[in-house]
Structures are given as structure tokens and as C-alpha cells.
Amino acid sequence: MSSILKKLKHSDLCGRGGACFPTALKWEMVKKAPGKVKYVVCNASEGEPGVQKDKYILENYADQVIEGMKIAIKFLDAKEGFIYLNPGYYQCLHSHLEDIIADLPIKVIAKAEEAGYIGGEETAVLNALEKRRIEPRLKPPFPTTNGLWGAPTLINNVETFYDIALIESGEYKEERFYTISGDCLWDGVYRLPESYTIRRILEETDNYPDFLFCVQVGGAASGEMLNISQLNQEVAGSGAIVIYSLKRHHPIGLMRRWVDFFVRESCGQCTPCREGIFRLYQILYSQEVDWVTMALILENLAQASFCGLGCGAAVPFSSLIYNILPFSPEWQKKIGLDNFKKICQSFKI
Template sequence: MKITDKIKKANLIGRGGAGFPTAIKWESVYKAKGVDKCVIINAAEGEPGVKKDGYILANYSAEVLHGVSLAMKYLGAKKCYLYINPAYYQKYRLKILQAVKASGLAKRFEFFVKPHDSGYIGGEETAILNAISGLKIEPRLKPPYPTESGLWEAPTLIDNVETFYNVALVDKGKFKPERFYTINGPVKKPGVYLYPDNWTIEEVLTESGNYPLFPFFVQAGGDACGEVLNQKQLDRAAAGAASITVYDLKKQSPAKLLRYWIDFFAKNSCGQCTTCREGTYRLKELLEQKPMDWKVFSDLVDNLSETSFCALGSSLPVPVRSYFKNVLDNNFKKI
């Protein structure tokens, strides 16, 4: 049975956050015109609060490289790159090299350390292509997609560390519908846990011994882009990269949290589109004004959602809107 048939049977989806069916992506690269196809392992993990890829590299590098070797064999790819954030490179380089050597990929494998100044956007798939190619690190217009025209215009497969890990399990007949969860905040045992992928946030917190005994709310899917939920909304699965960050409802300052999100997006904007570049800067200004013009603030948030060039700018409204709605009850006076 072909590896893509096994992946389809397992209903495997990508674990980078978008949840795209893995087999469809692999088949797209396979069917694309071009002989110099390549594979990129995305280990940028720039979303605050998400630590699963680092955990996998530390403990399951061999499985990750096995999944990569399967992809390269299926695609006939001649080269693979591990696009990795600097901290993980320092911590896990030797362990990864051991796994590379054992996989037989040594002559076709290359590290590419994510530039320190590339920011959060440096982990976006087309920005990764630009980084490796020596171009300005900013998102490309899509289409064409990397599966059609990626690194040096060659069809390119870009998958997350956890995705390749899961492919290895699928190949060995050991795959279970599970995923890695990162739990953060003022809890008893923060860390990375492996549980069924359909578990609710409440189940993950309870089983891990991290369900708070104080009034709280959570941000699920990343500390920058994740949705904010109150205690009555935990009967759903963690979205995106499956991180769950707990906040103490009584101790968390709304103004500080809003400022954190806006500062993060302002700092990490690549500057390519006016909406994101100027919009986040203006939101920072508004947040410091007394009294604040909430109508203008809301309009700017809507504009980011509707007109940003890439997912960075359009993601800021997710935590902001959900926090106002689910925690603050749309009461701007609580800021």
C-alpha cells in the first residue's frame, strides 16, 4: 500500500495549525510538474505558548526523520531542509543529527536556522521559502502554492514536525488519533501532553491535573492567535496547534493582555501591507488614550480581519474579539 493510501486511511491532517489533509498535500506535490522537488520540515514554532515541536524533536527525532524519508521517497525529492528556530537548533542539533545519520538522509539533509530578526512571520510557509532562498522574509501572494511552485520555483512539500512524526506512526501501523497539547499558565503541571485529538479542553485540563480551582479563562490555539474562552466554553477541542493557556480571571489585567497581543502583532508585522503595519501601530496608540475611542478601535480590528495580506494581520482580531465577547461581556469599561 502506498504511503499516501495509508495516510488517507488514518485520516491524518497537518499539525501546523491549518488542519489540511496530509495525503492531499503530498499528492499535490507528487502531481506537480517539475523534477527537483524538495521537502521542508517546519520547526519554526514561533507561536507563543506552543512548545510541542520542541518536545517532539527532543524525544522523537528518529520518528520525524522517518516520516521525512517516506515523503522524499514518495516524491522523488533530492533535498530536504529542517527550518528550525535558533533555540531548538542549540538544544537539539546533535540529537537531530544522530537521527539524520540513522535515516540515511545525511547527504540530502540541511539545517536552515530561522533568522533571529524574522519574527513570527518567519514561520509562514511562503516566508520560509523566501528565507531559504535569501529573499526578504515576507509572505508571498498565493496562488501559486508551494506545492506547485515553492523553493526556487520547484514543487515543495512543507509540513510540520508533528505531521512527519505522525506519518512515521502511520507507516509502522502504530498511529492513533492523538495529538500533543501544550498547557501553560498558573497551573500545577504545565508542559506537553499526548491525548486523543477529539478531547475537549476541559478533559485535557482535568486528565493532566491542571484544571484550576480558581475562576479562570483560557486561550486555546496559541498565546497570540488563539481564541479566548470562558469556563463554560471548555466543551470543545483545542484548535490550531493545540495549546491551552490558563489565565486567572481575577488577577489578569485586561489592559495588559490587550497590550500584549497588540504589541506582539505590531512587533512581528513584516511591514508589507499597510493594514497590518499601520493598523497595529494605531491600535497601540488608541489603547493608551484616555478616554479611548472604542468605535475607532473596533473598526480597525474589523479592517485587519478583512483586508490583511496574510494570516498574521487577520489573526489579531481572533483573541481581541473573543476576549471582549466571552470574558468581558463586551463591556469596554472593564479595560
């Protein structure tokens, strides 16, 4: 076993892009996959609202990210590496990155403007690099065996490659980057121990509110909504925390904001997501919300969507209904007692 693989296994590092897949296992799978040609891809798409850590890392620690990619290329004896940036990041970062990767087998690629949110899904990234229609691929086969141009491909997030460089140099301290936004005093990106709970992160950054609030963890689109009794857990996924004042926000308004985003960003490939999101839009903008139908749509969306992003689209709606509404008299008043009773019946709360 190689030195870096031993270090990755010992670190228990999991991917920082949201899926939390064990990094050592992914590297080992690509290494063992048959094929003379292999590729390495750094996914810097970062299309989830409320997540800014990858941009922050590339602005401040690009050398370490590139070093992590170099380690991966050497370990896999890969032909080439690619840094896949969203259009906004490409405009402000590509010159700096090009200077660092000079004389290296690494290319900086801009995500197409029309790629949108779905363009960050790992197999959609592969399609984009191959200049094909930007939509998720059927899995299996997985990119570890059939990735870029059919070759085994390692796809890791920006922060993952950053951590890999620290692991190799012995500087890794089991810390990670968190993006804090919303109704807070000090929004921004923070680097803190990954063992910290949501509550402690907010306290350490002086962002714990003195008003009634809830949080959305994982991003402002697909993240899970949590009430204040659920803050004693670690932050999974992309490390984002969005704070919402219960007084300032209306639950229907939040759900409309989410459905607006997903209507705009759905790739339209699968029926559960395409039609389900559209029906949610119609329901939430109708004069009277059909909670029974909404419950059925969310269940179907979560269980039958083609990709993880489609399945994840149900998370904010369902978690708001199950985790926040039953424990928030403030929001129960805003939607009305009759509506709240209908929600409880429809969602079996």
C-alpha cells in the first residue's frame, strides 16, 4: 500500500463536496480500475446557494489545492487533471490558477453558463468536460471505473484536495471550512474543527442569535432545516449554515424561494424532478396550498428522482414541515391554525 493511501485511511477523510464518500476508498477504487489512461478532476462548480468555501480556498490556498491534485495524478499515474470552475469563479480565478499550474498536466476549464446547479453533479461535470449535454449519467457504472471519455476518473472537491495536501505534509488537523450566512452578524467562511457541533460553530464565530431562529445546514437550496434543539450535531455535507429569524421570515415565503430556484435549475431529464418541481411551484403559488398533494410529490421526488440533486430537492420542504413547524408557534401563526392542522394531517405529524 502506498504512503499516501495509508495516510488517507488513517485520516478518515471524507469528501467535502456533500456526499461524504470516504476519500481513501475512492482513490483505491480508481487505482484498481483497469485501464491505461486515467484522469483527475477537481470539482469547483459550487452551485449551491449559501456555500462559498471553495471560492475562499481557491482565493487563499490555491497552491495546496494544486498540490493535492499533483499527489493524486502521481498516485494514479493519471494522464491529465482538470479544474472545473463555475463561470463566475473562472472570471476571477483562472489567471491565478493558470500561473500555478504552468508546466503541469492540469487544465482550468470554465463551466458553461447554461450548466447551472446541475452542472456540479459529478457525472454532469464529466459530460461538460466532454462537451456533451449537461445532465447526470446513470450510475452504475461510476466515474471510478467509467468516467471521463470512458476512463477511470477521480473526482474530488476543492476542499478535499486541499486537505489531501495537508495530510501528505503532516499538517492536517481534522479541521474544515464552514460558510455561515443569513440573519447573522458575521457572515463568511471559517476554518474550525470538524468535530464542532452547529451550536458551537455559531458560538465560536459570535453568530449565535439572541432571537428565535432556525438553521438550514448544507446550503440555502437543498440543505436540511433544523430547530434549536437539533444543533448539537456536526455539520455534514458542504459545511454551510444558513440562519433564519422566525420573525423575519415566512415559511411559505421560504418554500417559494426554494421552488423558484429548483424550477430554474432542474435539468429536466427525469419526470419525478421535472414534473414534481413544477407541481410544487403551482401548489405553493396557489391561493390555497394543497398539502396532501404536496406530501405525495415530496415523497416521490425523494425516492424516484434520477440523481442525488433531484432527491435532495425534497429535503428543505420536508424538514421545514417536520423539524420547524411543529415547534414554532411563531410560524404556526403565520400560516394560520387551519393550515397547520391540514399540514399535520397530510404529513402525519
